[in-house]
Amino acid sequence: MSAGVSESPHRELGLTDSEYERITELLGRDPNGVELAMFSLLWSEHCAYKHSRKLLGRLPTQGERVVMGPGENAGAVDIGNGHAIAFKVESHNHPSAVEPFQGAATGVGGILRDVFAIGARPIAVLDSLRFGEPTSERSRYLFEGAVAGIGHYGNSIGVPTVGGEVYFEPPYEHNCLVNAMCVGLARTDAMIRSAATGPGNLLVIMGASTGRDGIGGASILASAELEAGDDSKRPSVQIGDPFEESKLLECCLELLQRGLLVSLQDLGAAGLTSSAGEMASKGGVGIDIDVRRVPLREEDMEPFEVMVSESQERMLAVIEPSRLDEVVATCERWQTGSAAIGEITDTGHLRVLDDGVQVGDVPVSALVDECPLYDLEPAEPGGWMYPNVETLGEQVALSAGRSADPADPSDILCALLGAPNIASKRWAFEQYDSVVGSRTARRPESADAAVLMIPESDRAIAVAIDGNGRRVACDPYVGAMEAALECAQNLACVGAEPLGLTNCLNFGNPEKPNVAWQLDRAVLGLADACLGLRVPVVGGNVSLYNETEHGPIYPTPVVGMVGELPDAAAVPGLAPNNGDRLMLVGPFAPSLAGSELAKQRGELDKGLAQVSVNVVNAALGLVRDLVRAGSVSAAHDVSDGGLACALAEMAIAAGTGIDVDLDALVELRGGSGETNLFGEGPGGIVLAAAEGAAKELLERAESAGVEAVEIGGVTGDRISIAAAERDVSVAVADAERAWRSLAERI
């Protein structure tokens, strides 16, 4: 990227002709090279949300417990006793597709900075990953690299990775998704915002020095489709250094604790330009930056390079001049860099100086607020717009043996348990430190949500992240709703009440009408789910242009949810006790539409069954109460692979068999035996309880008006499920072997 060599440099930088015209109008002149570079980044989709901002206004953001909402580095909710939980999810998709290890690592680094930028100590990371099928060598390479990168950064900095999810689907083959969520804990009175205030105050850059890495990341990588030969974009991917971030994190938290900072902001996409612009915009002030005062890795960097570099592990703070010595001394103690690079002004302009000589001068409002917003032109696709590939035969042979029958329910169960989307992800999560911090009461795959103890507030929190893009592709409105419901279900299973939600909207090119329709419908579905669940959205991120010449990804809204519970000790896991009764609670109405089985059969199509969020929410309230009261010994929501897979996962966790009869359910809900075994949909929770407690549980459900059916018990060493002549009988050991088979395929 060298400004000024082409006939129309603005196009090369990703700006349209009309956007360029608007810039000249706003400035009253042509921008110079430095200014053009700054505009091209801040007016990119990644920074300006120009195709999504209008839609995002639909999401409810208000709530009693909200301490910080969208617009800050991260959102936060009150958890009592003077403490708040900060959290946010963010994408690092295109960097990870180009270089998975560093792309994923710096994704974690970036989201950690967002959380400590508001004064919270990061206490957990979760991640949401999407790749093509593991039969593809490239997908295995990306998966392996991304998992190692996430582990490298999180493990090295001492923040546990406590949960996450991975899906493998063909539409992610050429455009993988790496979304990382960070959860932090803050004292409410020590939290800090990013608005720059007080003309005369100093702007201080802290952390790593600034280099040429990551130049143009936001505009080149994050705001355009990926193309063949994108390896040449590797220089746009930043390199992470968790050690540097570890020192910077401790240093920032100490500076905040000592009250030395006026405001704080991390340096992410578009580097200094974006961070300084945002800080000035929020504070209604101007900022002067002298690029010669920025500590550099290379001496001969151009002013525009300094302004847009995305070098990692840097923070920007506003401080009172009298505090400079203390700030510098604290940074030195933590062996991290610091330099006063500018000051707050009352001009309302972001001025760039090079050793005192002005090289750029733009009104902050033009840079931050005046980017044109575009209306989408949504058009519903006529049919299923993605490939359909039959893989069931192969999957059955892999999981249940060559002579297995793809029509036999027992063999189908093994095939689904061994399917990469459903199989145990132990291979991945064992590469993450899940215990550092001494808060992790439920480790990955031991319960539906991660549970972290917060003794500071005398309670615990639960965190989940979900988003099944395949179902969103079937019906963006219902599918997005289901992503939020799945999180709420996960939380209910550990007795947690949702407090807030963050989301990352991963979609294809919004300028294409079918993708615009997906985006429009999905945001509406998410908004309606939030309203029904009464959970506010406190922050998020949008990642568009996730598509290649092979087409768009599945529309993938990833939802992260945080809830609270009174006592981690009461949380049941997935494993029931021998002799327990098993109950299905909630309005679960199984359907094969959009299911893992439909995928394996190559029978995906448009459409999902409609959902009543209110009815599901009522069931979740009951589940939460029962879990908190200690009435259940295990809880697991029905998700991928349907009821049969949920029951099998509980049997595997317990190492004991189950004996279940779904005939009553078939009668109640209709549908075939197969649909009741493997059909999917929201609103189903399997609870296990001892005989006496089970009876009481059914009575409580009846008086609460929540559907609950006793379906069987925990006994023997086989998974036996009768479902209208379509009977399953699989030894628990065989089911477990299939479920643990993912590692062999990577």
Next chain:
Amino acid sequence: MIGVIQFPGSCDERDALSAVERVGEGRLVWHEETDLTGLDGIIVPGGFSYGDYLRAGAIARFSPAMEAVKRFAAGGGPVLGICNGFQVLCEAALLPGALLPNEGLRFICRQVELVAEDFTGPFGSAIGAGDRLSIPVKHMSGRYFAPDEDLDRMEAEGRIAFRYAPGDNPNGSVGDIAGVVNEAGNVLGLMPHPEHAVDPLTGSDHGLALFRALASASQAAAA
């Protein structure tokens, strides 16, 4: 009073300190401190000291605090090195052997079963031979290695402190070795993290045995 060394890049120092505080008193010791007066026991904690650049523990051994720890250990003071702390103690030659990258070349976080050996020194006398402890490991370079002749001598001198239970060796350590002590038995290093096994809610409380052993060794050394 037990001191927990804090290097830039340490991750588990606060967890180690709160584990100590379950059995006694403790404080963090900044890596530039050289005066350990008033401390009766030392923990070199887990994490990635100085980023673990060059080689795990290779830079930390040169830190001012480690010079002080060497003098402390030479005077008979009890020292417990956990994970990265074990690597640092090996690099500093306070313990024999080295920790190599895991056999699978991947980071591993997993609850493992340890078996305590009949080993020498104050830690050994506080922990029963044959005790089985469920404690998590989490490391990239935890494969213990020492030359055969050293191993033979260590075996003979009762200096193997812990082994992974049969089938539980996560990293390919020679002889399933998870922890060793020095000749005097006052310096113990192990890869598993006892500070993450002090509360049944987070997995187990079997690690408390090590902190109790450290506390009693510290009292004995102070007396």
